[in-house]
Amino acid sequence: MKYDVAVIGAGIVGLSVAYNLLKENQNLSIVVIEKENDIASHQTGHNSGVIHSGIYYKPGSVKAINCKKGYDLLLEFCKREKIPHEICGKIIVATSKNEEKKLKAIYDRGVQNGLNNLILLDKEGLEKIEPNVSGTKGIYVPQAGIVDYKKVSRRLYQIGLEMGASYTFNNKVITLEKQTDGYNIKTENKIIKAKFLVNCAGLYSDKIAKMDGVGLDYKIIPFRGEYYLLKEDKTHLVKNLIYPVPDPSFPFLGVHFTRRINGKVDAGPNAVLAFKREGYTKRDINIKELLESLSYSGFIKIALKYWKVGMYEMYRSYSKKAFVTSLQKLIPKIKEEDLVIGESGVRAQLCGKDGSLVDDFLIEYTENGVHVINAPSPAATSSLNIGQEIVTRILSKQNKDQATN
Numbered sequence: 001m002k003y004d005v006a007v008i009g010a011g012i013v014g015l016s017v018a019y020n021l022l023k024e025n026q027n028l029s030i031v032v033i034e035k036e037n038d039i040a041s042h043q044t045g046h047n048s049g050v051i052h053s054g055i056y057y058k059p060g061s062v063k064a065i066n067c068k069k070g071y072d073l074l075l076e077f078c079k080r081e082k083i084p085h086e087i088c089g090k091i092i093v094a095t096s097k098n099e100e101k102k103l104k105a106i107y108d109r110g111v112q113n114g115l116n117n118l119i120l121l122d123k124e125g126l127e128k129i130e131p132n133v134s135g136t137k138g139i140y141v142p143q144a145g146i147v148d149y150k151k152v153s154r155r156l157y158q159i160g161l162e163m164g165a166s167y168t169f170n171n172k173v174i175t176l177e178k179q180t181d182g183y184n185i186k187t188e189n190k191i192i193k194a195k196f197l198v199n200c201a202g203l204y205s206d207k208i209a210k211m212d213g214v215g216l217d218y219k220i221i222p223f224r225g226e227y228y229l230l231k232e233d234k235t236h237l238v239k240n241l242i243y244p245v246p247d248p249s250f251p252f253l254g255v256h257f258t259r260r261i262n263g264k265v266d267a268g269p270n271a272v273l274a275f276k277r278e279g280y281t282k283r284d285i286n287i288k289e290l291l292e293s294l295s296y297s298g299f300i301k302i303a304l305k306y307w308k309v310g311m312y313e314m315y316r317s318y319s320k321k322a323f324v325t326s327l328q329k330l331i332p333k334i335k336e337e338d339l340v341i342g343e344s345g346v347r348a349q350l351c352g353k354d355g356s357l358v359d360d361f362l363i364e365y366t367e368n369g370v371h372v373i374n375a376p377s378p379a380a381t382s383s384l385n386i387g388q389e390i391v392t393r394i395l396s397k398q399n400k401d402q403a404t405n
């Protein structure tokens with residue numbers, strides 16, 4: 001059998017593509033190919049669970065556009081499918097004059113990105129919203145929220161099944177063979193034929209793209225984000241979401257406090273080089289993948305430029321005291337004994353050969369394929385719109401092909 005579309009990866013982006021395809025046309029034959037034994041096993045199942053408002057992103061960027069549209073689609077989906085979520089709002093906290101300047105720039109971006117009712121806060125304003133926070137100025141972002149992205153993914157998967165999609169698990173894609181009318185996708189177990197291919201392989205999307213001759217100037221470098229968990233009797237210290245002012249040189253938001261939809265409160269994540277693409281602990285090492293990262297010209301440039309930050313992140317990863325010192329900038333009352341080790345996630349950070357940390361989403365289209373090469377945060381928030389955009393392109397290509405045949 002030859003499928004109309006094969007999607008590689010059952011993370012939230014791949015699941016959204018399959019869902020959106022069948023929503024548009026239930027006659028399509030779709031297969032989602034996943035190497036693990038379940039959906040959402042990697043980035044999607046290890047994230048902070050924040051519904052991002054879109055305040056940070058460069059106006060007009062693919063991220064800014066997708067986050068805003070994806071936000072609306074996600075809320076609509078959660079309401080319709082009765083998935084627990086909460087628009088609890090968040091604060092971004094400045095703790096120095098230098099951060100106050102950056103805060104104003106973030107506020108202006110938010111306004112440009114169409115966010116209403118943002119509020120600039122002074123010290124008292126901050127304390128009214130989060131009584132335990134210490135900052136000099138801040139922004140209240142009412143649109144930010146929380147959800148469990150595993151639950152969103154599970155529902156996308158179930159609806160996909162109901163609409164007739166096939167899902168094949170424990171099936172790692174090893175090579176792609178381009179044909180005149182599509183692809184032969186070779187997995188560990190079989191060959192799957194498809195007219196169209198969508199690569200949503202997360203931490204391995206660069207590798208799959210390269211099999212198709214795409215994204216040759218980039219490599220994914222895995223950065224682990226480690227979390228601490230606030231002990232149950234200390235969760236009252238955090239009402240909702242508390243973020244620092246991010247350093248604009250990096251695509252990460254800095255360690256923050258996140259109340260989860262299940263009531264637990266996370267502190268983190270940091271960002272340390274992972275020694276394995278899907279390495280969730282310090283002990284996880286894959287020598288081949290590590291050497292690939294360390295010898296990549298783009299990574300060497302990044303390491304030379306930001307070695308001090310990198311060393312500090314490594315130190316903070318081993319020193320709870322240093323981690324807590326960062327958190328105390330936001331909540332001075334937090335003590336080491338209030339926190340226990342939590343989970344971790346690994347971000348797929350796309351790096352350019354030129355030493356750039358690619359910030360924006362990057363989706364490359366070929367004749368019969370789409371490669372989602374860079375879908376970092378807020379791609380979970382944006383996923384329903386990313387899926388919709390990809391599907392619009394696939395269907396318009398199909399219509400053109402039919403018109404010419």
Ligand SMILES: Cc1cc2nc3c(=O)[nH]c(=O)nc-3n(C[C@H](O)[C@H](O)[C@H](O)COP(=O)(O)OP(=O)(O)OC[C@H]3O[C@@H](n4cnc5c(N)ncnc54)[C@H](O)[C@@H]3O)c2cc1C
Pocket residue numbers: 008009010011012013014033034035036039040041042043044045046047048049050051052171172173174200201202203204205225269344345346347348372375376377378379380381382
């Ligand atoms: C620590 C952390 C915190 C984050 N916080 C947030 C947040 O609060 N809000 C937000 O919006 N976003 C957040 N993000 C980002 C968000 O989680 C990701 O952008 C999103 O989950 C990406 O989804 P994906 O489907 O592209 O990738 P993934 O979820 O990684 O899925 C890719 C899938 O492809 C499969 N795969 C890979 N290679 C192959 C192969 N060869 N064959 C078959 N299958 C393969 C993998 O097994 C995996 O299941 C966070 C990310 C991290 C890591």
